[in-house]
Amino acid sequence: MAAKPIVQEAIKYLRNIQQRNGFLNAFVRVSPEQAVTAQAIAASQKFETGKSISPLNGSTFAIKDNICTKDMVTSCSSLMLADFIPEYDSAVVAKLRDAGAIIIGKTNMDEFGMGSHSTTGLHGPVKNPNSSKLSVYSAGGSSGGSAAAVAGSLCFGALGSDTGGSVRLPASYCGVVGFKPSYGLLSRQGVIAYANSLDTVGILARDVHSAQLVFDCLNEYDPADPSSLDGHSRRKIQDHVAFPKPAANQSCRWNFGVPVDYNVVEISPQVKKAWISTLAILRDLGHNIKPVNMPSTRHAFGPHILAISKPANGISPSLQLVVAARERGFGKEVRRRILLGSYSLTSEAMENYFIHAQRIRRRIKEEFDGIFSSPNPLGPTQGSHLDPGASVDFLISPVSISSAPNLEEVTKVDASGVDGYINDVFTVPASMAGLPAISIPVHGAGGLPIGLQVTAQYGDEKNLFEVATLIESLLEVDTRST
Amino acid sequence: MPPPISTIRARGLFVIPRYRNQWVCPSCLTQSRRLHAEAAKTPNQSTPPPLVGRSQSVKSTVKGKEKDSDNSKWEVTVGLEIHAQLNASRKLFSYAATSFNAPPNSRVAPFDASIPGIQPKLNIPTIVPAIRAAVALDCRINRRSAFDRKHYFYKDQPNGYQITQFYHPFASDGKIVLNELDGLDPSEVVEIGIKQVQMEQDTAKSIFQPSTEDTPARTLVDLNRTGSALVEIITTPSLKSSKHAAACLKKIQSILRASTAAIDGMEKGGVRCDVNVSIQGRGLPGLGRRVEIKNLNSVKAVQESIEAEIKRQIAVRERGGEIEGETRGWDAVKGESRKLRSKEGEVDYRYKPDAELPPLIIDESLVNHIKSTLPPLPDQIILGLMNEPFALTLKDARTMVDLDDGARVNYYRSIYEDLSARQDFKPGSKHLGKLVGNWTLHELGGRLASSFIAWLDNPVTTAQMADLLFNLQNGTLTAGNAKRVLDHLVTFNDSNIRVVDLIEEYDLGSRSTEGEDDEGLIQIANHIISEYPEKAEQVRSGKKPNLKNFFIGNLMKATGGKVDVQACKQVIEKIFSA
Known part of the structure; x- marks a missing residue:
């Protein structure tokens, strides 16, 4: 990017925000124009120094409102933190700034990330940029603001957080790329926790390549985050996945797994069609498509609610407030999940729920390890493949059962409680197992975007990006041809 | 002064492994719940009415003043939970420095104040004193331990939970032996089991401020202590009396101090103690329902509160009543305990493995290193002093070890060594070990005490004392003049004064006689x-x-x-x- 366009582009995004955010409600806070232009000028000047420059230099980024930004309110869309101004930048934001990126504002979300449609927060619902005057669609959640900001051209890229699909689902609904890295690769320091053992920082971008650039910029050990993988483990991962198979080379064939257990009746015809046609193209290109069994997915539906709600309990005490303030400061969904989480940890319920959920989680992990052709680099050493012939390199599945639903409908469903969780069926297993997963947009026939999810073995980001680029390019061809 | 912990190269000796998901093993959970349940079980299920409306406070009685209820009918069981501040320069999970009396809220890292988005980070050097404590208590060091969250809501805990080691502590199955050295009868030798030792965070200090003209009564919170590293030491319920409990607490304190694991004692708030007391009809199986007395801050309070609690429980049982599982608090000034909450009102701590702290792996080489560098423990020192060549009485040996962190022991030893090393030293008729002991503890000690001089400000150098005893033993000084010389040394507080000069100046040399x-x-x-x-x-x-x-x-x-x-x-x- 040349010097001048940086400033022009940043200002273009600010104009877009001025024009469209009133409707989209993607941003809850926008950096002052002066600050943005100052950052943009600084980024432009970097070019003149001639030093090596990050590919992200001068790019504008939106940051989900649960990721701390110095001197800028970070509220998690909760009344509880409505006046919380961090005195520090989260590790990922600091890295972006170091790379010369411009932080353009903070994005809307479900309160503390608890929701699937970005409707539960303090600032009201986010609207999908694909909405028309007649029908307003959900942007997905909980990182709906970040996804809508990217999809609506309000910024170059965005950071979100993914606990059970919170980046992949809105990416799918809004029609952008949503990437959830392997657990432990991106620092969570400064990310206000929802569920410590599931939370990851996620990346939203308009294409796979951009998402990969952001990932490469952020992917580093952070000693301030106890769950960040240290250098030793990172080297171990590199050794494990050191056999890249270039997709460009057509002699190389990937093995794609299709989890038959994911083929639930609720999947809409459009989603099913997008799934099947993508698989067909891949098959036609000579790649192998294999059905795989993941029976624990069915179990995942029930207990995952608890796995999700269990850490909610970590949030409640972390805010130093009296009960009355909680009543006032927390929204309905947050209160519901805190109660659920607290209950599941009481001494009477602990064995039934928490322990059970942990057991299921371990089973899901083992199931993934049993399916992938490469062993889990951090897993137990025994590579016990029941059937080596059945092993696969990636899993392909939908991200959600349908394209973006009508916002009015989901608000009604939200009020009824658990029904809202059905969408998580496709996204939660990868979170439970800490695996990298990416949502790639498919422009379905009906006009609304549909996302397909590719999941890879732990730490196998390199190959995941490669295959995601492949699918992205194929689908572009496909879209043009239809 | 404890040896600097940085001299022990912890780095490399143990491994903090990469992240792994934490896992509560269901059998451990069941077991821990069973332990809770056992404690709550009543021996006799035919239940008389609960003690509603009766006075819930009970006075401790001065020993021997009142005829006790028939103790022989009842078997007393006491267990201790001791919290000790580890001798570490930084907090357990944040970089803030630990402090004893720094200005309020001046030693607070963002994590200690629970600023959103900040995570705990184990300060590796803090595990060294913790391992020292556990090794000194004869525990097994568990190679793999993990951290759990104990949830409760209180102003002294900004996070709303305390990080502790509930399911998998780093040390277990230790023991200490109480005997004559601890003030028991010579015939008594009692082994007390240490169930486990766990690392955990300390809480904030709450300071109650009574109302003034301008301000209403309020509680101030000082976060300096928040998150400091503690060890919690849990004994088995194997203590049979308040006397044993007091001896046990004293012994654990002196072991912690000698091992340099925890240097501040109860007097400085560095050690705090909860006790569990139950009684059971003699000869009956199992334990009675236990009552917990929380936050005791002196050995005296532990002993008195247990005595009062035993009396209270016996009185209840002899009236045909039933002991209610409850938590009580002790008022040391009034000498009475009062009910804080009953079992039904008991807090459910909702223990849960901390999802982001990796398990702690302690390498055996580190444990071996700590074992090999552990300073001698009080019992070893006392026995050493009682044996030849020192031959001190138990009482004198104990006094030396107990007072001022054992500072007298080094003083004593260096005088002894100085004298025995002198070529021209005449042993004299007195036993040298006893002589030095007598002059250190009684002659010098008595003079310091009557002049209100603390031992740590002792003005008499070991060289001066050795010279003095040298001249006493060779007959130059009579006992009376030796005492005069000592008076002079204590009064003038000058390490440059030479004993030989004093003898000459004041003409104190003995007149030789036939x-x-x-x-x-x-x-x-x-x-x-x-x-x-x-x-x-x-x-x-x-x-x-x-x-x-x-x-x-x-x-x-x-x-x-x-x-x-x-x-x-x-x-x-x-x-x-x-």
Whole structure:
């Protein structure tokens, strides 16, 4: 990017925000124009120094409102933190700034990330940029603001957080790329926790390549985050996945797994069609498509609610407030999940729920390890493949059962409680197992975007990006041809 | 001063592994719940009415003043939970420095104040004193331990949970032995099990401020202590009396101090104790329902509260009542306990493995290193002092070890070593070990005490004391003059004063004598006897033979204390027997 366009582009995004955010409600806070232009000028000047420059230099980024930004309110869309101004930048934001990126504002979300449609927060619902005057669609959640900001051209890229699909689902609904890295690769320091053992920082971008650039910029050990993988483990991962198979080379064939257990009746015809046609193209290109069994997915539906709600309990005490303030400061969904989480940890319920959920989680992990052709680099050493012939390199599945639903409908469903969780069926297993997963947009026939999810073995980001680029390019061809 | 912990190269000796998901093993959970349940079970299910409406407070009684209820019918069981602040320079999970009396809220890292988005980060050096404590308590160090969250809501805990080690502590199955050295009867030897030792975070300090004209009564919170590293030491319920409990607590404190694991004792708030007390009819199986007394901050409070609790429980049971599982608090000033909450009102801590802290792996090499560098423990030191060549009494050895973190022991040893190393040292008639002990503890100790000088400000150097005893043993100083020299040294507080110079300056050197044949001495003695003819007559007639001592004393006085008492005695004896 040349010097001048940086400033022009940043200002273009600010104009877009001025024009469209009133409707989209993607941003809850926008950096002052002066600050943005100052950052943009600084980024432009970097070019003149001639030093090596990050590919992200001068790019504008939106940051989900649960990721701390110095001197800028970070509220998690909760009344509880409505006046919380961090005195520090989260590790990922600091890295972006170091790379010369411009932080353009903070994005809307479900309160503390608890929701699937970005409707539960303090600032009201986010609207999908694909909405028309007649029908307003959900942007997905909980990182709906970040996804809508990217999809609506309000910024170059965005950071979100993914606990059970919170980046992949809105990416799918809004029609952008949503990437959830392997657990432990991106620092969570400064990310206000929802569920410590599931939370990851996620990346939203308009294409796979951009998402990969952001990932490469952020992917580093952070000693301030106890769950960040240290250098030793990172080297171990590199050794494990050191056999890249270039997709460009057509002699190389990937093995794609299709989890038959994911083929639930609720999947809409459009989603099913997008799934099947993508698989067909891949098959036609000579790649192998294999059905795989993941029976624990069915179990995942029930207990995952608890796995999700269990850490909610970590949030409640972390805010130093009296009960009355909680009543006032927390929204309905947050209160519901805190109660659920607290209950599941009481001494009477602990064995039934928490322990059970942990057991299921371990089973899901083992199931993934049993399916992938490469062993889990951090897993137990025994590579016990029941059937080596059945092993696969990636899993392909939908991200959600349908394209973006009508916002009015989901608000009604939200009020009824658990029904809202059905969408998580496709996204939660990868979170439970800490695996990298990416949502790639498919422009379905009906006009609304549909996302397909590719999941890879732990730490196998390199190959995941490669295959995601492949699918992205194929689908572009496909879209043009239809 | 404890040795700097940085000298121990913890890095590399143990491994904090990459992230792995934490896993509560269901059997551990079941077991821990069973333990809770056992404690809550009543031995006798035929339940008399609960003690509603009755006075819930009970006074401790001064020992022996009141006839106790028939204790022999009841078997007492006590267990202790001791929290000790580890001797670490930084907090357990944040970089903030630990402090004892820094200005309020000046040692607070963002994590300690629960600023959103900040995560705990184990400060690796803090595990070294923790392992020292566990090794000194004869525990097994578990290679793999993990951290859990204990949830409760209180102003002294900004996070809303405490990070502790509930399911998998880092050390378990230790023991200490109580015996004569701990003040038990010589025939008694009691082994107390240490169930587990766990690492955990300390809470904030709450300071209650009574209302003033301008401000209402309020509680101030000082976060300096928040998140400091503690070890919680849990004994098995195997103590049989308040006396044993007090001895056990004292012993654990002295072990913690000697091992440099925890240097501040209860007097500084560095050690705090909860006790669990239950009684059961003698001969019946199992334990009675236990009552917990929380936050005791002195050995005296532990002993008194247990005594009061035993009395209270016996009284309840003898009335036909039932002990209610409850938590009580102790008012040391009033000497009584009061109910804080009943079992039904008990807090459910909702223990849960901390999802982001990796398990702690302690390598055996680190444990071995700590074992090999552990300073000697109090029992070893006491026994050493009681054996030759020191041969101190148990009482003196204990005093040396117990007082001022054992500072007297080093003082004593260096004097002893100094003297034994001198080529021209004359052992004299006295046992050297005992002599040095006597002069260190009693002569010097007594003088310091009566002058209100703390031991740590002791003005007499070991070299001065050694010179003094050297001259006493070789006969240059009489005992009386040696004491005068010591008086001088204590008063003038100058390490440059040399004992030999004092002897010369004040002419304190003993007059050498030829014993009973010393003519000069006989002359002086005869002169004194002639001055008191009646008294002399009474000695001669055998009426009051003890008056000889009068003449011996006068003879010593007349010779300026420079003549040895033995020589004076011999001369007087000789004159009167002539």
